[in-house]
Amino acid sequence: MTKGLVILSGGQDSTTCLAWALSKFDEVEAITFSYGQRHEIEIEQSTKIAAAFRIKHKIVELSGIKQTAISNLLEKKEKLDINEAHKINPELPSSFVPGRNLIFITYAAIYAYGKNIKNLVTGVCETDYSGYPDCRMDTITALQNTLNVGMEANFIIHTPLMYLTKAETIQLMQDLGHLDKLALTQTCYNGVRPGCGKCPSCKIRANGFEEAGIEDPLFKGEIEE
Amino acid sequence: MTKGLVILSGGQDSTTCLAWALSKFDEVEAITFSYGQRHEIEIEQSTKIAAAFRIKHKIVELSGIKQTAISNLLEKKEKLDINEAHKINPELPSSFVPGRNLIFITYAAIYAYGKNIKNLVTGVCETDYSGYPDCRMDTITALQNTLNVGMEANFIIHTPLMYLTKAETIQLMQDLGHLDKLALTQTCYNGVRPGCGKCPSCKIRANGFEEAGIEDPLFKGEIEE
Numbered sequence: 001m002t003k004g005l006v007i008l009s010g011g012q013d014s015t016t017c018l019a020w021a022l023s024k025f026d027e028v029e030a031i032t033f034s035y036g037q038r039h040e041i042e043i044e045q046s047t048k049i050a051a052a053f054r055i056k057h058k059i060v061e062l063s064g065i066k067q068t069a070i071s072n073l074l075e076k077k078e079k080l081d082i083n084e085a086h087k088i089n090p091e092l093p094s095s096f097v098p099g100r101n102l103i104f105i106t107y108a109a110i111y112a113y114g115k116n117i118k119n120l121v122t123g124v125c126e127t128d129y130s131g132y133p134d135c136r137m138d139t140i141t142a143l144q145n146t147l148n149v150g151m152e153a154n155f156i157i158h159t160p161l162m163y164l165t166k167a168e169t170i171q172l173m174q175d176l177g178h179l180d181k182l183a184l185t186q187t188c189y190n191g192v193r194p195g196c197g198k199c200p201s202c203k204i205r206a207n208g209f210e211e212a213g214i215e216d217p218l219f220k221g222e223i224e225e
Numbered sequence: 226m227t228k229g230l231v232i233l234s235g236g237q238d239s240t241t242c243l244a245w246a247l248s249k250f251d252e253v254e255a256i257t258f259s260y261g262q263r264h265e266i267e268i269e270q271s272t273k274i275a276a277a278f279r280i281k282h283k284i285v286e287l288s289g290i291k292q293t294a295i296s297n298l299l300e301k302k303e304k305l306d307i308n309e310a311h312k313i314n315p316e317l318p319s320s321f322v323p324g325r326n327l328i329f330i331t332y333a334a335i336y337a338y339g340k341n342i343k344n345l346v347t348g349v350c351e352t353d354y355s356g357y358p359d360c361r362m363d364t365i366t367a368l369q370n371t372l373n374v375g376m377e378a379n380f381i382i383h384t385p386l387m388y389l390t391k392a393e394t395i396q397l398m399q400d401l402g403h404l405d406k407l408a409l410t411q412t413c414y415n416g417v418r419p420g421c422g423k424c425p426s427c428k429i430r431a432n433g434f435e436e437a438g439i440e441d442p443l444f445k446g447e448i449e450e
Contacts (some may be wrong), residue, residue, distance in 0.1 A: 058292075060292045061292065065335070068285060088341070098339070098376050113313060133375055143371045149363050153375065182243060
């Protein structure tokens with residue numbers, strides 16, 4: 001029996017990964033990290049998404065990131081300017097949380113280790129997040145090796161969205177038969193539902209649906225399960 | 226100016242690393258992780274050690290390890306039988322906390338990133354901890370690469386004790402002129418001070434001092450700073 005653990009943020013990418021994992025593995029669980037991100041709504045939506053897929057869902061409270069990382073994403077400012085440069089490396093966006101995905105995937109592996117789950121799934125992709133070095137394939141490959149050497153394990157980190165555009169990801173979700181679940185996902189940087197429609201994140205989502213020629217179920221209201 | 230960050234557990238190995246780092250770098254800080262380990266005394270002693278060396282000391286409360294890892298070290302049982310096998314991998318000791326050093330070093334890197342510290346120092350060694358795969362050189366090399374790719378950084382993870390015996394580590398501390406600081410370190414698995422003298426950890430320490438032909442300052446009472 002194959003088992004997979006999906007890192008679920010509550011956004012459309014990780015939710016698509018969840019649908020993908022359900023099509024690949026016999027048993028799927030999700031893990032969500034609460035780390036002091038700007039909006040608790042992401043955690044709430046991830047709970048609804050896991051419930052909609054009827055899978056086991058682990059929420060882990062991470063206290064360490066806020067105590068160690070410098071990032072605008074961790075500050076409760078009124079508005080987040082994602083065009084601002086990062087305080088430490090001006091070539092990266094201010095929203096970059098250094099090492100965040102390394103921490104998430106390592107904790108996912110630690111949890112998976114205790115449950116004999118071999119497959120880890122994450123929605124990182126190079127196309128959308130070229131400014132985030134922890135989202136690129138080189139990092140994932142290096143981390144997979146580190147986890148396997150450091151834990152004497154055989155984890156495979158799956159990144160089904162790595163080279164897909166936003167439109168292709170939406171198309172994938174439709175092909176998997178779970179487009180309606182995207183109504184539960186949280187995209188807006190300003191933390192409003194269904195979305196402010198003005199922030200860069202809302203715009204990227206809208207463009208993706210437009211390019212895919214698919215109507216966003218988010219604006220038809222949440223599905224009830 | 227060179228800057229180093231030492232992962233300080235409050236034990237004799239990491240304290241020796243602190244003395245080593247002070248001999249190598251212009252500016253040294255220490256970081257200690259509180260993660261639900263059996264004895265809070267380790268955190269208390271690390272604070273005293275940092276004060277004795279007069280260096281900046283960051284304590285980070287990690288909530289994630291207890292929520293994800295299976296290990297006897299995280300259980301508040303009366304006695305810890307370190308000869309027991311780990312629940313998941315019977316070839317490893319029950320005290321193995323999967324991924325612990327990966328998490329510690331990654332958080333240390335995240336903290337160091339925000340302070341432009343390039344040198345990370347950890348007291349892991351292959352000789353004492355052959356049962357812990359996250360202590361071996363292969364893991365450290367892989368993790369250094371992962372951190373540098375994932376954070377676009379140039380960290381060097383230093384492991385000055387990697388191939389030293391316990392006696393050689395004690396000798397190193399004497400050569401560095403800080404033998405007295407070992408009076409502040411916490412070794413005993415049972416969390417008592419100066420030490421129960423009977424647990425495997427106390428015995429390894431006693432053997433190390435005997436082999437080095439050096440008297441353990443721990444049993445002369447704590448130094449006052």
